[in-house]
Amino acid sequence: MTQPSPALVEAMRTVQSPLVILGAGGKMGPTLAVLARRAADAAGHALDVVAVSRFSDPTARGWLESRGVRTISADLFDRAAVARLPESANVLYLVGLKFGTQQTPSLTWAANTLIPTYVMERYRGARVVSLSSGNVYPLVSIHSSGSVESDPLTPLGEYANSCVGRERIFEYFAQRDGTPVALIRLSYAVDLHYGVLVDIARKVFQRQTVDVTMGHLPYIWQGEANDRILRALALAAVPASPLNLTGDQSLEVRDVALRFGALMGCPVQISGMEADTAYLSDISRLRETLGAPKLSLDTLIRWTAHWVMQGGSLLDKPTHFEVRNGRY
Ligand SMILES: NC(=O)c1ccc[n+]([C@@H]2O[C@H](COP(=O)([O-])OP(=O)(O)OC[C@H]3O[C@@H](n4cnc5c(N)ncnc54)[C@H](OP(=O)(O)O)[C@@H]3O)[C@@H](O)[C@H]2O)c1
Known part of the structure; x- marks a missing residue:
């Protein structure tokens, strides 16, 4: 899960220190951060990997610290806390809220649109890879090759629509401030x-x-998803550039x-x-850029x-x- 590929080791040489990972305390963040740590070490590149989250799960924090990842506990709803985060030219954005949307849709919308606003104001000009979801597309025929990145984003339900909102906020700031962004439409990491x-x-x-x-x-093995997410820093662009990330x-x-x-x-x-x-995504662009899992x-x-x-x-x-x- 955290063993870097040769392509990732090579890519990490281009990443200026520190690499900041926001929302790193969830399901993907810990292994993503440690993969980055191991890739930088294998490249002999002095890279500070900084994992930011509230760390509601304190074991994630200890796990990261014991593997050479620096952690910062911060609630990213707090603009002052966002302002105190370290300067960085490379930011990975993993923050998200999904479950509980039915009960408190306003919280989901706030998490998925306000926090990206604060982050994009804070990290103007940095390369940003922002996690999105394959759920931004509607259900498509199982006989099709799946949704492509240029398809209209017209999903069902408030969670998926808040993910469209999250993408649009990143897109807006990318355009407004010239901040390069890659939007990763991930479908079901498996661990x-x-x-x-x-x-x-x-x-x-x-x-x-x-x-x-x-x-x-x-579906996609989380180790392979994390490899592509880190290498997607090279795909960050203005206007923001979407990429479907899932298996073959x-x-x-x-x-x-x-x-x-x-x-x-x-x-x-x-x-x-x-x-x-079903929710199916076409991965032609992934195949051409970072390679299929x-x-x-x-x-x-x-x-x-x-x-x-x-x-x-x-x-x-x-x-x-x-x-x-x-x-x-
Ligand atoms: N895993 C998948 O299969 C999958 C599929 C499609 C899309 N995605 C996207 O990929 C991203 C990462 O996935 P994941 O599975 O790791 O998500 P996750 O388990 O929900 O992790 C995101 C983390 O963000 C942190 N966070 C939320 N609100 C925060 C706040 N106010 N301040 C600071 N941190 C906050 C939370 O950790 P703390 O409680 O520690 O703050 C949360 O655990 C998500 O945004 C999701 O939309 C994932």
Whole structure:
């Protein structure tokens, strides 16, 4: 997960110190920051990697510090705290709010649009890679090759629309101040601790029913996603430049559940029928720029089945991949 590729080691040589990672205390930030640390070390490049978050989960902070990543605890809703962050020419933006949108949509909108405003005011002129989501597109036919970056952003539901808002804020400041930005439309990072594969594996292992209505899911191993996110600093541009980031092909929920069942020796209970639409992204641009991910679905299924069966630690943050009405 945190072993750098030769391409990343090379790319890190161009990154001026410090590299600031905002929203680093969540599911992706810790491994992303440590991957950057290891890549810089492998390049013999003196790079200070600074992880910023509120660190609601203090274990993430300790994990980062013990691996050579400097941490700063800050609430990025606080403009004064944003102003105190270290100067940087390279910023990765991971802050986001998704779950709970149905209950408090105003908080989601504030987190996903106000914080980008404060950050873009603070880091005027820096190269910024901002995480977005494949959910900015509407559901598309499973027979299509998926949404392309130039497609209209007309998703369903407040969370996805707040992600469009987040992109538009970055885009606005990129244009206004000439701040280069890459917008990474990520679809479902998978890790052994969380993600769509863990969600399906757990259901099978616990003899719960797997709903296959959302029958097709894009996915990417988090290690490969983090590699592309760091290398995307080179793609930051004015106007802001979007990039779909996901695997070469989507997974079929029914097929994956059956494969987990076979590996785990569990009967599989399926409900629903596959809908003919899903959240799918075309990765032609990714293939041309940073390269398509390589890790096979077979490998990920084997790793995940083994991890879940042996009681490996899990984050217990379900993806709710079944949601089709945009309500999170
Ligand atoms: N993981 C995926 O599969 C996936 C898929 C599509 C898109 N994305 C996007 O990629 C980004 C990173 O993904 P992730 O899974 O790591 O997200 P995540 O687990 O939600 O992490 C984001 C982190 O941002 C921090 N944050 C939120 N509000 C903050 C505030 N006011 N001040 C400081 N920090 C704040 C939180 O950590 P603290 O509580 O420590 O502050 C939170 O854990 C997200 O923005 C998401 O939109 C991820």
